[in-house]
Amino acid sequence: MLTNEYLKRVYSEVEARDGHEKEFLQAVGEVFESLELVIDKHPEWEKAGLIERFVEPERVVEFRVPWTDDNGNVHVNRGYRVQFNSAIGPYKGGLRFHPSVNLSVVKFLGFEQILKNSLTSLPMGGGKGGSDFDPKGKSDNEIMRFCQSFMTELYRHIGQFTDTPAGDIGVGAREIGYLFGQYKRIVDRFDGGVLTGKGLSYGGSLARTQATGYGICYFSAEVLEHIAHDSFQGKNVIVSGSGNVAQYTAEKCTELGGKVIAMSDSKGYIYDPNGINLEVLFDIKQKRRERISVYADEVPGSEYHEGCKNIWNIKCDIAMPCASQNEMDVEGAKALIANGAMAVFEGANMPLTPEAIEAVRSAGLLYTPGKASNAGGVATSGLEMSQNSIRMSWTFEEVDEKLHGIMKNIFKSCYDASVECGRPGDMMVGANVAGFLKVADAMMAQGIV
């Protein structure tokens, strides 16, 4: 419950205007709860209408994406780009292709991205985009035609000094390749820095593929060490999802001594008490693009269960939700608590419902919000842009080392902010406040724009 009058007023205004945008409202509510702890120190913000401007995107682009399938049938999808805030740098944030994408989802992701990018300490503003296109079951040619159509509109809104998209759910190396090819063809320039997550042969960065997942584990390891004087060593871990973020979270977590015993996709989950065999999982997901159920057919001793929500009923020490927003509800959180889990480290963006966050925090589990823990992906996109600008490539080890350093710094900023707010170790407060203060400072300096 908000108590500050200014925040209450702005929240009611957002509710009145955008109340139907449930995910966006949820993200705003969560950030406002943390800002309550600092807002009294900044009466100048209200005078400058700072919070009103902060919750309103600078620009929203919505467009038609027509494409033809392999049988010659015409389909029309909807494309979006929300350019939310450019106070500290050009808009930056991924593109999501998933049937659930709508304006609310893109706005919530863009809003979170502002704070996440600020936490990386790199000069990147917040944006996000995507389409309700479903890449599942489409041929490579259909994916290519869709990406080309999508970029035929998007190209006029992006550029290395304005807005630089990247991947997200449903947008990986294949899609970025097709999007980049079409951009280059239209503008007739090799603007490497306009998209990140590119292939290594045309300006991509080593370790970008691994960065989000590795970064989540580097950040979580800091939390375990500095707040609980503990580590991943010997812990049973559940990593939900089995896409880019989940795969490399599972890989790094295993390297750090954890045992990943369960993973999922949108249809169901696998449980392997011996620890997930990542070689088999990567082959199923990256090469064969099959359902996760195939794992249980191929690995003796493992089980497959229909329905992904019940994954949280498995007893574990650490839960790392890495699939999608609101994937863990209060029932899932209660099951984890009842089974004695010690931590929930978010990997996806906003994977816990507000009730689940409340349950986890009040039960005293360690909790980290996605905007801090998964910031390694966008940070490494920033490193990809730097390499494109200086026309050099760093080695995997160099990029990984920089990523590790950035994640340590993000932990420190969040921790320091939590202490200043009188909530030592509260990573949600720390992430929201540390991320916001820098953006607020830049917005104040730039006048009413």
Ligand code: NDP
């Ligand atoms: P992918 O498309 O590679 O993988 C998504 C995974 O989550 C798949 O296993 C998918 O299953 C599953 N999934 C998707 N939607 C749902 C759902 N509604 N319920 C249950 N499972 C679902 O995406 P990413 O790994 O890239 O992204 C995962 C999360 O991480 C997202 O929240 C994204 O915003 C966030 N993120 C990603 C970054 C990146 O660099 N890629 C950076 C920072 C955050 P299925 O295959 O069956 O659809």
